[in-house]
Amino acid sequence: MTKVQLSFKLSRPLEDADLRQIARVHAVFGILAARVVSSGDELFVEYDASRLTPKEVQGTLTGHGLPLR
Numbered sequence: 662m663t664k665v666q667l668s669f670k671l672s673r674p675l676e677d678a679d680l681r682q683i684a685r686v687h688a689v690f691g692i693l694a695a696r697v698v699s700s701g702d703e704l705f706v707e708y709d710a711s712r713l714t715p716k717e718v719q720g721t722l723t724g725h726g727l728p729l730r
Contacts, residue, residue, distance in 0.1 A: 667706050668704065669706065671730065679726070686721065690712060692718065694706065
């Protein structure tokens with residue numbers, strides 16, 4: 662396993678529905694952690710690079726409706 666960390670800027674403040682989607686992202690095989698940075702304008706993701714590429718991680722997040730920039 663190769664753990665990699667990425668952060669994604671958010672295009673708008675998160676709503677309750679977005680937080681539920683972040684919780685669902687944890688069920689995606691290869692994503693180890695996803696949390697909002699304390700400033701509230703970034704999403705931090707830790708994933709297994711032997712399972713996912715950065716593009717796949719980004720696609721998963723946008724597929725869950727998260728407002729990435």
